Amino acid sequence: MYDLHVHTRFSKDSLSEPSKVIEVAKKKGLSGIAITDHNSMQGYMSARETARKLEIELIPGEEVMTSGGEVLAYLISEEVRPYRSPEETIDNIREQGGIAAIAHPFRGRSIRSESTIKLADFVEVANGRSSRKENEKALELAKRCGKRGIGGSDAHLLREIGNVVTIGGLKADGILIRGSSYRPLFIIYSSIVKLVREL
């Protein structure tokens, strides 16, 4: 189980200490996480040592702001520069051998253009801070574009870590929504898991 969308204090809107993020991930039984700070890889860098000690797989990541909305970058070796077009940003991620995912396409100003989505590897179809409706629409969009879905908590607070997990990490074998800030109950959307498996 991997949480593929987690913020630390290297994002302006989070106070989470990177080493604490790893400790909480371990406590919640995750096998790995991706730290995806806004336009920064510093959270990932700071968390590396704790991740190694606690044997948590730490995926390098960044949530990159583009002129059209946010793109999640994984397995990148250097920071991706923000505020360029979504297409240029995805290109830059790919050039580095990284993986690009369209973040929460139905929340706020986000990337929804099918031609752009087709350039990415994944669509984030379950985000812990999006509504159920927004996540369902994201899943439909992913299917229309022939893209597989991933999910993550989008945790800005330590207690949100692991609320949404992707089974198999970037292999994306399925997604489990275990809880969210809007719905404190633990819910398993088995239909989403099934649909994602079919993509």
Ligand SMILES: [Zn+2]
């Ligand atoms: Zn985020």
